[in-house]
Structure formats: C-alpha cells, structure tokens
Amino acid sequence: MVWRELFNYPGRMAVAGVALVTAALATLAIPYGFRAVIDRGFAQGADHGAIRNWFLMLLGVVVVLAVASAVRFYSVSWLGERVVADIRLRAQRHLLSLAPSFFESNSPKEIASRMTADTAIIEQVVGTTVSIALRNTIMAIGGVIFLFVLAPGLTAWLLIAIPLVIGPITIFSRRLRAISRTSQDRVADIGAMTAEVLGALRVVQAFNQEGREGARFSDAVERTFDTARTRILIRSVMTAILMFLIFGSITVIMWRGAIGVAEGAITGGTIAAFVVTSGIVAGAFSSLTEVYGNLVRGAGAASRLAELLSEEPAIRAPERPLALPVPPRGKIAFENVTFRYPTRPEVAALADFTLTVEPGETVAIVGPSGAGKSTLFQLAERFYDPQSGRLKIDGVPLSSADPAEVRDRIALVPQEGVLFGASARDNLRYGKPDADDAAIWQAARAANAEGFLRDLPQGLDTFLGEDGARLSGGQRQRIAIARALLRDAPILLLDEATSALDAESERLVQDALETLMKNRTTLVIAHRLSTVREADRIVVMDGGRIVEQGTHASLSQAGGLYARLAALQFDERAIALG
Numbered sequence: 001m002v003w004r005e006l007f008n009y010p011g012r013m014a015v016a017g018v019a020l021v022t023a024a025l026a027t028l029a030i031p032y033g034f035r036a037v038i039d040r041g042f043a044q045g046a047d048h049g050a051i052r053n054w055f056l057m058l059l060g061v062v063v064v065l066a067v068a069s070a071v072r073f074y075s076v077s078w079l080g081e082r083v084v085a086d087i088r089l090r091a092q093r094h095l096l097s098l099a100p101s102f103f104e105s106n107s108p109k110e111i112a113s114r115m116t117a118d119t120a121i122i123e124q125v126v127g128t129t130v131s132i133a134l135r136n137t138i139m140a141i142g143g144v145i146f147l148f149v150l151a152p153g154l155t156a157w158l159l160i161a162i163p164l165v166i167g168p169i170t171i172f173s174r175r176l177r178a179i180s181r182t183s184q185d186r187v188a189d190i191g192a193m194t195a196e197v198l199g200a201l202r203v204v205q206a207f208n209q210e211g212r213e214g215a216r217f218s219d220a221v222e223r224t225f226d227t228a229r230t231r232i233l234i235r236s237v238m239t240a241i242l243m244f245l246i247f248g249s250i251t252v253i254m255w256r257g258a259i260g261v262a263e264g265a266i267t268g269g270t271i272a273a274f275v276v277t278s279g280i281v282a283g284a285f286s287s288l289t290e291v292y293g294n295l296v297r298g299a300g301a302a303s304r305l306a307e308l309l310s311e312e313p314a315i316r317a318p319e320r321p322l323a324l325p326v327p328p329r330g331k332i333a334f335e336n337v338t339f340r341y342p343t344r345p346e347v348a349a350l351a352d353f354t355l356t357v358e359p360g361e362t363v364a365i366v367g368p369s370g371a372g373k374s375t376l377f378q379l380a381e382r383f384y385d386p387q388s389g390r391l392k393i394d395g396v397p398l399s400s401a402d403p404a405e406v407r408d409r410i411a412l413v414p415q416e417g418v419l420f421g422a423s424a425r426d427n428l429r430y431g432k433p434d435a436d437d438a439a440i441w442q443a444a445r446a447a448n449a450e451g452f453l454r455d456l457p458q459g460l461d462t463f464l465g466e467d468g469a470r471l472s473g474g475q476r477q478r479i480a481i482a483r484a485l486l487r488d489a490p491i492l493l494l495d496e497a498t499s500a501l502d503a504e505s506e507r508l509v510q511d512a513l514e515t516l517m518k519n520r521t522t523l524v525i526a527h528r529l530s531t532v533r534e535a536d537r538i539v540v541m542d543g544g545r546i547v548e549q550g551t552h553a554s555l556s557q558a559g560g561l562y563a564r565l566a567a568l569q570f571d572e573r574a575i576a577l578g
C-alpha cells in the first residue's frame with residue numbers, strides 16, 4: 001500500500017535516492033581525505049600548494065555531504081508526510097462510504113486511533129526509518145570494503161569487535177522497546193483518565209468525589225513514574241556497558257595499529273582514517289539493528305490500515321441502478337420486510353413487516369421501546385438491507401436504486417438535533433450546501449428558529465461549538481427542522497424528541513414541525529399527543545410487527561396496546577381527550 005502511494009511521486013523518489021547515495025558516499029570519502037591530508041599534507045617540508053589542494057578537496061567533499069544531506073532530508077521527509085496525508089484522505093473517504101453496520105463491530109474510537117497513531121508510525125517509517133536503513137546499509141557495506149582496502153589485518157580485528165558491541169545493543173534495545181511501550185500505555189492511561197474526569201466534572205463535584213479522583217490519578221501517575229524509572233535505569237546500564245565495549249575495542253585496535261606504525265607497516269594517516277571509518281561502520285550497524293524494530297512496527301501499522309481500506313462497503317449501488325421516477329411522488333412501501341441487525345441475529349427487529357405510505361400521507365408510528373420504530377428509518381435510508389422482503393420508493397426497489405438517489409428523496413430529522421462544529425449557516429444548509437442566505441432565513445422563519453438565530457452574536461456566522469453545546473435542546477431541534485425544510489425532500493422521516501421541552505419551546509417546535517410536514521409524505525415516530533391526533537393514520541408496533549392501525553379516536557376506543565401506551569406515554573390530557 002505504501003509503495004503504491006510512493007510511486008505517485010517518482011521524481012521526488014529519484015531525487016531522494018540520488019541524494020541518499022551521494023550523502024552516504026561523501027561520508028565515507030571524508031576519512032579517505034583525512035588519510036591523504038595527514039600522510040601528505042602534514043608531511044615535513046610539504047609544498048603549501050599541495051596542502052591547499054588537499055584541504056580544498058576535503059572541503060569540497062564536506063560541501064557535497066552537507067547539500068546532499070539536506071536534499072535527502074527534505075525529499076525523504078516530504079515523501080513521508082505526503083504519503084501519510086494521501087493515506088489519511090483515502091481512509092476518510094473510504095470510511096464515509098461504509099455502511100453504519102461496520103462501526104457497530106469496529107469501534108470508531110479505535111478507527112480514529114488508526115487514523116492518527118498508525119499513520120504517524122508510517123510517516124515515521126517512510127520519512128525517517130527507510131532513509132536511515134538505506135543510508136546505513138550503504139555505509140556499512142561501503143565502509144567494510146574501504147576498511148579492507150585500508151588495512152586488512154586491522155579489519156579482521158574489527159570484525160570480531162563489531163558483534164561484541166552489536167550483540168548487547170540488540171538485547172538491551174529489545175527489552176527497552178518493550179518497556180517503552182508499557183511506558184506509552186501508562187501515559188495514555190493518564191490522558192484517558194484526565195479526559196474522563198473532566199468530561200464528568202459536574203458529576204464528580206456533585207458527589208464530592210474530587211478526593212477519590214485525585215487518589216486514582218495519583219496511582220496512575222506513580223505507576224507511570226515507576227515504569228519510566230525502570231526504563232531509564234536500563235538505559236543507564238546500557239550506556240555504561242556500550243561505552244566500555246566501544247572505546248575498549250577502539251583502544252585495542254589502536255594498540256595493534258600503533259605496533260603496525262612502529263614496525264613501519266602502516267602510516268599514521270591510515271590509522272586515523274581507519275578509526276574514523278570504523279566509527280562510521282559501527283554506527284551504521286547499530287542504527288540498522290535499531291531501525292529494524294521500527295520497520296516491523298511500520299509494517300504492522302500499514303497492514304492494519306490496509307485492512308481498513310480493503311473493507312468492502314456493505315451497501316453499494318448496483319452496476320446499473322434504476323432511476324427513481326421524476327417528478328418524485330413520495331410513496332414509500334415496506335413489503336414483508338424481515339430484518340435482524342448483524343450484531344444481534346437472534347432478534348428480529350422487523351418481522352414480516354408490511355406498510356405502504358401514500359404520497360402526502362402522515363403516518364405516526366407508536367410502540368413500546370424496542371418495537372422496531374427506529375429500525376424502519378434505518379432501512380428506509382438504506383443503512384442496512386433486510387434479510388427478506390423489500391422496500392420501495394415510488395415503486396422502485398431500494399436494492400435496485402443508487403443509495404445516494406434514495407437518500408436525496410428523504411429528509412431526516414433525528415431525535416437529537418445533530419450539530420457540527422461549524423457556523424450556524426453551514427449547519428442549517430448541511431443538506432443543501434448551495435442555499436443562499438435568503439433561503440436560509442426563510443427556512444429558519446418557518447422552523448421558528450429565526451428569533452434565536454438573529455440573537456446570535458455574529459448571526460449566521462456564529463460558530464455553534466463542539467456538539468452545538470451553546471444551544472438549548474429545543475433550539476437544536478428547530479435547527480434540525482430548518483435543515484430538513486431547506487433540503488425540501490418529498491419524504492420526511494421524523495423522530496420526535498422524547499426530551500421534555502418547556503411549554504413555550506414545545507409549541508414552537510410543534511408549529512415548526514407542522515410546516516415541515518405539509519405536502520410531504522411523513523413517517524413520524526410519535527411521542528406527542530398533538531402529533532398522533534393530526535396524523536392521517538397511526539400504526540402501532542410491537543416486537544417488529546404492526547399490532548394495530550387506525551386513528552387516535554378509533555384506537556383509544558379499541559382499548560388495546562395503543563390505549564395503554566397513550567395513557568402512559570402522552571400526558572394526562574391524552575386520556576381525557578381520548
């Protein structure tokens with residue numbers, strides 16, 4: 001997946017590759033230059049011109065190294081960031097195409113963490129780790145070849161010393177990595193705990209539990225500290241052992257080298273070049289062992305994301321969708337529909353359910369909790385497909401139509417007015433992004449939302465805040481109604497709010513709803529007496545089936561489930577009026 005994304009930028013990849021190799025070779029050229037400078041440039045009686053030439057050459061290499069390193073860093077990091085940006089965009093587009101059922105078995109929280117944490121790991125791998133790995137591979141191989149050319153005898157010693165140093169590093173780093181992971185988890189616990197407590201601050205204070213929360217937090221902080229202490233202790237010991245091994249081996253090798261110089265077998269410049277190069281080679285090897293873990297982590301992150309991206313949407317348009325008739329009529333029919341939620345296959349949320357709502361008709365759905373009322377809406381919006389039976393809009397089966405076209409014919413007013421963290425204007429025209437202010441105000445007026453919208457500090461530009469927390473329940477409902485009015489769809493799915501509003505607010509919402517329902521086919525999950533009284537038909541549901549149908553008057557008289565529900569659910573006047 002990552003490769004495919006990378007190959008969208010071949011030019012950038014080529015530049016990065018050339019810079020990478022150039023920088024690695026320039027690094028290796030520096031000790032070679034040192035040798036020449038020491039052996040020839042510093043020789044007694046050497047000619048100043050020769051000294052200048054050697055030093056200028058060395059400076060030239062340094063300039064190449066500096067420029068190549070900068071180009072490498074920029075292009076490789078650029079690739080890392082770009083690839084992650086592309087993956088994030090693709091992932092979000094893909095997630096929005098999945099049916100809601102996917103998120104019942106895959107928690108949105110976990111997916112959010114994949115979008116941030118896993119992509120960050122990939123960014124690190126592409127932007128840093130791969131480049132470190134390539135650079136160090138080139139330097140390790142090139143360096144060893146160079147060392148053999150310089151002094152084969154000493155290199156043999158070095159090849160014994162390298163595993164001696166790398167071995168402990170590998171063992172320690174593995175242990176350290178495990179502890180770092182625990183350490184990160186502990187820090188995450190602290191974050192989660194803080195968020196939880198602040199989110200429930202009112203409850204904590206109302207129950208006077210600040211002390212207990214403090215103690216709980218203090219436990220978590222101390223646990224984090226203990227883990228961190230183990231981590232830094234291991235690191236300290238590791239530093240001591242490594243220092244000894246690295247400088248000990250250098251000392252031994254130098255010692256061998258000094259004997260060589262004394263015997264006239266090698267020059268001082270060669271020794272200097274040898275020490276610097278072996279430092280580079282050792283560094284390269286140790287980086288390689290370190291980045292290996294990161295590469296593995298990156299592969300894990302990439303495969304989790306790839307899995308997410310390859311998830312097929314459960315609902316999609318057929319190859320050749322049937323067009324819905326124009327102009328729309330607004331007829332909606334459920335024909336022998338049986339449906340079980342994928343996560344709860346043992347319960348039939350709808351069982352052989354048949355209902356036809358004629359264009360312009362208002363049908364109130366009433367029933368106890370869990371009767372399947374909301375499920376009707378879920379199927380009408382085609383968030384799920386029924387296991388048997390079918391739904392039709394204007395005579396076209398939903399499964400043969402394009403879901404986008406079906407949803408275009410429907411305006412949904414959910415129980416809780418959902419508000420996005422955006423301006424009032426954008427919230428209102430959510431279902432019709434091209435609506436102008438005149439149309440927005442007209443809808444707001446019809447939804448009884450004009451007054452409070454005009455009172456907002458910056459009018460329609462006012463930011464409605466996270467979850468629209470700055471508006472009351474009734475105001476949010478009226479915004480949802482105005483939104484549905486603007487959308488102007490022939491079918492209205494209305495889930496009346498159960499939350500109690502004060503009488504004034506209730507009346508405003510009710511008036512707004514009446515305007516909205518005019519000339520539309522309406523399916524309303526009713527919680528208010530006024531709604532059921534005005535409906536053309538009341539459908540009483542229980543256990544996924546229709547148990548009664550009729551008007552308020554006829555059903556109240558029948559003395560069945562409706563009469564009992566009405567007595568409980570609607571206020572006392574319901575009984576009196578019924």
Ligand SMILES: Nc1ncnc2c1ncn2[C@@H]1O[C@H](COP(=O)(O)OP(=O)(O)OP(=O)(O)O)[C@@H](O)[C@H]1O
Binds near residue numbers: 341348373
């Ligand atoms: N997303 C879901 N996953 C699994 N089961 C579900 C899901 N949503 C609803 N159900 C189950 O399906 C049945 C019908 O639920 P539905 O939400 O349609 O009832 P309802 O009549 O709207 O109830 P309420 O008035 O409480 O909202 C219930 O048994 C419910 O537990």
